[in-house]
Amino acid sequence: MSGANESKAFNTCTQLTTGALSNCTFNGQTLPIAFIQQYSNSVRTLSGEFPTIRPPKVPNADISMFKAVTLHERWNLQFRAEMFNATNSPQFNTPNTTLSGTSAGVVTLTQINDPRNVQLSLRLRF
Secondary structure (H helix, E strand, O other): OOOOEOOEOOOOOEEOOOOOEEOOEEOOEEOOOOEEOOOOOOOOOOOOOOOOOOOOOOOOOOEEEEEEEEOOOOOEEEEEEEEEOOOOOOOEOOEOOOOOOOOOOEEOOOEOOOOOEEEEEEEEEO
């Protein structure tokens, strides 16, 4: 689908049993028919949901730095800096895969991973 963005993950254009089209315009463009609604009491050949659709993976970097200094013969000082999700890349929810509503293919822009987390520590060993 050309013009896909974070709010619409895939083409959800559906031809209803009445012949009408549903969810077929995106950014002012008419999309090709991707799904055809089945008549009542007909044999289903396709699942009503797509559980295998996954959101794209985002880069994740966890960084840590340590610096140890000897203060005295038996005294050591260690400084630690740790950063989790250093790139602060958000991971959003998966697209709605239920084809029965108007929100099919829509991604909820809610961050599901943790934002950047930094922790510093100072350790004295004697």
